[in-house]
Amino acid sequence: MNNTWRKFDATLDLPVLLDYFGFVLQRKTNTFIGYNMGKEHYIVIKTDLGYRYYRPSEPQTKGTSFDFILERLSRTDAEARTGLWTKIEDFYVQLEKKPEFLLNNASKNSLELVDIGFNHFELFAEELTLRPKSIAGIGSDIFQDRIYENPEGRLYFPYRNLANTVTGYAMDKDGKLSLIAESDISKSVWFSKVPDTIKHLVVLRNPMEAMAFHRRFQLEDVVYLTLSDINYETSKLLVQILKRTKLKKMVLSFTGSSKIEGYIHDLMLISYINDSRFLFRVAQDHLAIRFDPEGQKPLAKLHNEVIKYNGSLTKEYIKYNKVPDQSLLNRKSIVLTREKQWVSCRIPFEVNALRYFLWSYYRNYMDRTIEIVKPVHANWTLEFAANGVYSGTGMLKAFKMAV
DSSP states (O other), X not given: OOOTTGGGGGTBXXXXXXXXTTOEEEEEOSSOEEEEETTEEEEEEEETTEEEEEOTTOTTOOBOHHHHHHHHHHTSOOGGGOOHHHHHHHHHHHHHTOGGGXXXXXXXXXXXXXXXXXXXXXXXXXXXXXXXXXOOSTTGGGGTTXXXXXXXXXXXXXXXXXXXXXXXXXXXXXXXXXXXXXXXXXXXXXXXOOOSXXXXXXXXXXXXXXXXXXXXXXXXXXXXXXXXXXXXXXXXXXXXXXXXHTOXXXXXOOOOSSHHHHHHHHHHHHHHHSGGGEEEEEOSSEEEEEEOOOSHHHHHHHHHHHHHHHHHHHHHHXXXXXXXXXXXXXXXXXXXXXXXXXXXXXXXSOHHHHHHHHHHHHHHHSTTXXXXXXXXXXXXXXXXXXXXXXXXXXXXXXXXXXX
């Protein structure tokens, strides 16, 4: 064994170690113990190989006592510039002198043995008395085993990571999602059943919007996917799924309680998809964006469209005021400036400005990857409630984002 410290994995009491490092016991069952400290959560289980732990965002990855000690000591300040391996050796020397850290027959943290592939989230359906939700309507079988309900009729949605492992459930609470117990969807998505042939990948904000979108358009050969947590991990997961579907484009239709919220979510996702080429920051009264111009041609087109927008803003103002207030107009205009290899953009918190910039940017830079469609109302739930099943021609094209 190259690692002399791993030999202790079979003898150390992992729950005692978590207690020692300040983790708080949240709940204990016959098969697992849940701990947390701040935003960090761990699930401890007992297997034939000894104690193991996993993070709720990655139940497929099991760690040992050594992995836990390595992780914690890597974050601990060292005195006199002590090296990492010296810190670990010193810690193990101390452990050997403390019998309370070693397993014994009287261990207070005894658990039932489970398989190394154990994932407590897979027990949630039984624990919460959930049953698959039956959805009426054409093609609604795509939600089979993707939507559950409890005896009171409340809806629950399982989220999965890129390894297709369940990382928890989100519950519909008055139109918003609420996480259950230790659920972690920071690296996960909810998605509908995958058909044999995929013609559409539609990305939305939450599963309730996916259901409303499907009722509205009743698409065939579609996969609905929701990013309730827009971050680096979920955006990269989305790109991986797009590649697996072998589709050229995904349909992006983020919404919120207002249209401006949906536009901000769109821009946030673009910032993660484009990674270091599109930086996004929310200031007090505007959005600050920096992006790579990626050549003169797309930038020139975007610049011309921004000039056009600002010109129309001034023209509309003069309709009601003979003399333009340049200070006010500047505050509500879109401002583009060149900074060496970057382009900086200031977008006021105004629905038309956000919509116009989003439309211009995605049309000139991301048209090969994304198609943005938007409801007439603030979100698809309100859209379906107001207008029912779409009966016109052009389907999604009729709702393609335009200005």
